[in-house]
Amino acid sequence: MQISMWVAYDEKRLRRTIQFILRPQMRLVRILGGVLFVLGLGLVALEPTASVAYVAVALGLVFVVAIAPITVARSMRMQSNVIKDGFHMTLDDEWVTMTYPLAESRFRWAGLDRIVDTPEAWYVMFGKIQAITIPKHPMTEEQRTQFVAFVAGLHPAGK
Structure with missing residues:
Protein backbone atom coordinates (compact mmCIF):
# COMPACT_ATOMS: atom_id res chain seq x y z
CA MET A 1 0.00 0.00 0.00
CA GLN A 79 -1.80 22.65 20.35
CA SER A 80 1.36 23.82 18.63
CA ASN A 81 1.13 26.37 15.84
CA VAL A 82 3.19 23.92 13.76
CA ILE A 83 0.03 21.92 12.96
CA LYS A 84 -1.87 24.93 11.61
CA ASP A 85 -0.07 24.78 8.26
CA GLY A 86 -1.51 21.38 7.36
CA PHE A 87 0.57 18.31 6.59
CA HIS A 88 1.43 15.70 4.04
CA MET A 89 0.33 12.19 5.07
CA THR A 90 1.87 9.03 3.71
CA LEU A 91 0.46 5.60 4.48
CA ASP A 92 2.56 2.63 3.46
CA ASP A 93 2.86 -1.01 4.51
CA GLU A 94 5.03 -0.18 7.52
CA TRP A 95 4.46 3.46 8.54
CA VAL A 96 1.98 6.28 8.98
CA THR A 97 4.00 9.43 8.29
CA MET A 98 2.81 12.99 8.81
CA THR A 99 5.14 15.68 7.52
CA TYR A 100 4.44 19.24 8.59
CA PRO A 101 6.51 22.17 7.28
CA LEU A 102 8.40 22.29 10.62
CA ALA A 103 8.03 18.77 12.03
CA GLU A 104 7.53 15.11 11.16
CA SER A 105 5.82 12.24 12.99
CA ARG A 106 6.03 8.57 12.12
CA PHE A 107 4.22 5.59 13.61
CA ARG A 108 4.72 1.93 12.74
CA TRP A 109 1.60 -0.07 12.04
CA ALA A 110 3.07 -2.73 14.34
CA GLY A 111 2.24 -0.46 17.31
CA LEU A 112 -1.41 -0.15 16.33
CA ASP A 113 -4.00 -0.90 19.01
CA ARG A 114 -7.19 -0.35 17.05
CA ILE A 115 -8.85 1.62 14.27
CA VAL A 116 -12.22 3.31 14.70
CA ASP A 117 -14.10 4.00 11.47
CA THR A 118 -16.39 7.04 11.38
CA PRO A 119 -18.17 8.65 8.40
CA GLU A 120 -15.54 11.42 8.09
CA ALA A 121 -12.32 9.71 9.16
CA TRP A 122 -10.52 6.75 10.63
CA TYR A 123 -9.07 7.18 14.12
CA VAL A 124 -5.91 5.13 14.27
CA MET A 125 -5.19 4.44 17.93
CA PHE A 126 -1.68 3.85 19.20
CA GLY A 127 -2.49 3.42 22.88
CA LYS A 128 -5.44 4.86 24.76
CA ILE A 129 -4.80 8.56 24.15
CA GLN A 130 -2.64 8.69 21.01
CA ALA A 131 -4.82 8.95 17.93
CA ILE A 132 -4.02 9.82 14.37
CA THR A 133 -6.90 11.04 12.29
CA ILE A 134 -6.89 9.79 8.72
CA PRO A 135 -9.51 11.92 6.95
CA LYS A 136 -11.47 10.28 4.17
CA HIS A 137 -12.22 13.33 2.02
CA PRO A 138 -8.67 13.85 0.61
CA MET A 139 -8.61 10.21 -0.54
CA THR A 140 -9.95 8.84 -3.77
CA GLU A 141 -12.46 6.00 -3.60
CA GLU A 142 -9.71 3.64 -4.77
CA GLN A 143 -7.41 4.77 -1.96
CA ARG A 144 -10.18 4.28 0.61
CA THR A 145 -10.79 0.75 -0.67
CA GLN A 146 -7.05 0.05 -0.62
CA PHE A 147 -6.76 1.33 2.95
CA VAL A 148 -9.74 -0.71 4.17
CA ALA A 149 -8.23 -3.85 2.60
CA PHE A 150 -4.88 -3.10 4.24
CA VAL A 151 -6.49 -2.59 7.65
CA ALA A 152 -8.44 -5.83 7.28
CA GLY A 153 -5.11 -7.66 6.86
CA LEU A 154 -3.55 -6.25 10.03
CA HIS A 155 -3.28 -8.23 13.24
CA PRO A 156 -6.56 -8.80 15.17
CA ALA A 157 -5.90 -5.93 17.62
CA GLY A 158 -5.95 -3.48 14.70
CA LYS A 159 -9.40 -4.48 13.45
Whole structure:
Protein backbone atom coordinates (compact mmCIF):
# COMPACT_ATOMS: atom_id res chain seq x y z
CA MET A 1 0.00 0.00 0.00
CA GLN A 2 1.23 3.48 -0.82
CA ILE A 3 -1.21 6.34 -0.19
CA SER A 4 -0.02 9.93 -0.17
CA MET A 5 -2.17 13.02 0.37
CA TRP A 6 -2.14 16.62 1.54
CA VAL A 7 -4.31 17.26 4.61
CA ALA A 8 -5.20 20.89 5.26
CA TYR A 9 -5.54 22.10 8.84
CA ASP A 10 -9.14 21.77 9.99
CA GLU A 11 -9.98 23.11 13.44
CA LYS A 12 -13.29 21.25 13.54
CA ARG A 13 -11.59 17.94 12.72
CA LEU A 14 -8.99 18.57 15.44
CA ARG A 15 -11.77 19.36 17.93
CA ARG A 16 -13.59 16.12 17.00
CA THR A 17 -10.34 14.16 17.42
CA ILE A 18 -9.75 15.65 20.87
CA GLN A 19 -13.36 14.91 21.86
CA PHE A 20 -12.94 11.34 20.60
CA ILE A 21 -9.77 10.84 22.66
CA LEU A 22 -11.26 12.41 25.80
CA ARG A 23 -14.67 10.69 25.55
CA PRO A 24 -13.90 7.75 27.91
CA GLN A 25 -12.48 10.05 30.60
CA MET A 26 -15.27 12.60 30.22
CA ARG A 27 -17.90 9.85 30.50
CA LEU A 28 -16.50 8.96 33.93
CA VAL A 29 -16.41 12.64 34.97
CA ARG A 30 -20.05 13.07 33.90
CA ILE A 31 -21.12 9.95 35.82
CA LEU A 32 -19.33 11.16 38.94
CA GLY A 33 -20.89 14.60 38.46
CA GLY A 34 -24.33 13.04 38.20
CA VAL A 35 -23.77 11.06 41.39
CA LEU A 36 -22.55 14.20 43.17
CA PHE A 37 -25.57 16.14 41.90
CA VAL A 38 -28.05 13.49 43.10
CA LEU A 39 -26.32 13.21 46.48
CA GLY A 40 -26.40 16.99 46.77
CA LEU A 41 -30.11 17.04 46.02
CA GLY A 42 -30.63 14.34 48.63
CA LEU A 43 -28.75 16.42 51.18
CA VAL A 44 -30.79 19.51 50.27
CA ALA A 45 -33.99 17.50 50.80
CA LEU A 46 -32.77 16.26 54.19
CA GLU A 47 -31.17 19.47 55.42
CA PRO A 48 -32.07 22.57 53.35
CA THR A 49 -29.75 24.81 55.39
CA ALA A 50 -26.59 22.75 54.74
CA SER A 51 -24.32 24.77 52.45
CA VAL A 52 -22.33 21.63 51.59
CA ALA A 53 -25.43 20.26 49.85
CA TYR A 54 -25.63 23.28 47.54
CA VAL A 55 -21.91 23.06 46.81
CA ALA A 56 -22.36 19.38 45.88
CA VAL A 57 -25.27 20.24 43.55
CA ALA A 58 -23.28 23.03 41.89
CA LEU A 59 -20.13 20.92 41.49
CA GLY A 60 -22.19 18.04 40.13
CA LEU A 61 -23.68 20.33 37.50
CA VAL A 62 -20.23 21.65 36.58
CA PHE A 63 -18.90 18.09 36.19
CA VAL A 64 -21.88 17.02 34.08
CA VAL A 65 -22.10 20.09 31.85
CA ALA A 66 -18.93 22.18 31.82
CA ILE A 67 -15.81 20.05 32.35
CA ALA A 68 -15.81 18.40 28.89
CA PRO A 69 -16.11 21.64 26.85
CA ILE A 70 -13.55 23.36 29.08
CA THR A 71 -11.11 20.46 28.67
CA VAL A 72 -11.53 20.38 24.89
CA ALA A 73 -11.07 24.16 24.65
CA ARG A 74 -7.91 24.02 26.77
CA SER A 75 -6.55 21.15 24.68
CA MET A 76 -7.21 23.13 21.49
CA ARG A 77 -5.34 26.15 22.88
CA MET A 78 -2.40 23.93 23.91
CA GLN A 79 -1.80 22.65 20.35
CA SER A 80 1.36 23.82 18.63
CA ASN A 81 1.13 26.37 15.84
CA VAL A 82 3.19 23.92 13.76
CA ILE A 83 0.03 21.92 12.96
CA LYS A 84 -1.87 24.93 11.61
CA ASP A 85 -0.07 24.78 8.26
CA GLY A 86 -1.51 21.38 7.36
CA PHE A 87 0.57 18.31 6.59
CA HIS A 88 1.43 15.70 4.04
CA MET A 89 0.33 12.19 5.07
CA THR A 90 1.87 9.03 3.71
CA LEU A 91 0.46 5.60 4.48
CA ASP A 92 2.56 2.63 3.46
CA ASP A 93 2.86 -1.01 4.51
CA GLU A 94 5.03 -0.18 7.52
CA TRP A 95 4.46 3.46 8.54
CA VAL A 96 1.98 6.28 8.98
CA THR A 97 4.00 9.43 8.29
CA MET A 98 2.81 12.99 8.81
CA THR A 99 5.14 15.68 7.52
CA TYR A 100 4.44 19.24 8.59
CA PRO A 101 6.51 22.17 7.28
CA LEU A 102 8.40 22.29 10.62
CA ALA A 103 8.03 18.77 12.03
CA GLU A 104 7.53 15.11 11.16
CA SER A 105 5.82 12.24 12.99
CA ARG A 106 6.03 8.57 12.12
CA PHE A 107 4.22 5.59 13.61
CA ARG A 108 4.72 1.93 12.74
CA TRP A 109 1.60 -0.07 12.04
CA ALA A 110 3.07 -2.73 14.34
CA GLY A 111 2.24 -0.46 17.31
CA LEU A 112 -1.41 -0.15 16.33
CA ASP A 113 -4.00 -0.90 19.01
CA ARG A 114 -7.19 -0.35 17.05
CA ILE A 115 -8.85 1.62 14.27
CA VAL A 116 -12.22 3.31 14.70
CA ASP A 117 -14.10 4.00 11.47
CA THR A 118 -16.39 7.04 11.38
CA PRO A 119 -18.17 8.65 8.40
CA GLU A 120 -15.54 11.42 8.09
CA ALA A 121 -12.32 9.71 9.16
CA TRP A 122 -10.52 6.75 10.63
CA TYR A 123 -9.07 7.18 14.12
CA VAL A 124 -5.91 5.13 14.27
CA MET A 125 -5.19 4.44 17.93
CA PHE A 126 -1.68 3.85 19.20
CA GLY A 127 -2.49 3.42 22.88
CA LYS A 128 -5.44 4.86 24.76
CA ILE A 129 -4.80 8.56 24.15
CA GLN A 130 -2.64 8.69 21.01
CA ALA A 131 -4.82 8.95 17.93
CA ILE A 132 -4.02 9.82 14.37
CA THR A 133 -6.90 11.04 12.29
CA ILE A 134 -6.89 9.79 8.72
CA PRO A 135 -9.51 11.92 6.95
CA LYS A 136 -11.47 10.28 4.17
CA HIS A 137 -12.22 13.33 2.02
CA PRO A 138 -8.67 13.85 0.61
CA MET A 139 -8.61 10.21 -0.54
CA THR A 140 -9.95 8.84 -3.77
CA GLU A 141 -12.46 6.00 -3.60
CA GLU A 142 -9.71 3.64 -4.77
CA GLN A 143 -7.41 4.77 -1.96
CA ARG A 144 -10.18 4.28 0.61
CA THR A 145 -10.79 0.75 -0.67
CA GLN A 146 -7.05 0.05 -0.62
CA PHE A 147 -6.76 1.33 2.95
CA VAL A 148 -9.74 -0.71 4.17
CA ALA A 149 -8.23 -3.85 2.60
CA PHE A 150 -4.88 -3.10 4.24
CA VAL A 151 -6.49 -2.59 7.65
CA ALA A 152 -8.44 -5.83 7.28
CA GLY A 153 -5.11 -7.66 6.86
CA LEU A 154 -3.55 -6.25 10.03
CA HIS A 155 -3.28 -8.23 13.24
CA PRO A 156 -6.56 -8.80 15.17
CA ALA A 157 -5.90 -5.93 17.62
CA GLY A 158 -5.95 -3.48 14.70
CA LYS A 159 -9.40 -4.48 13.45
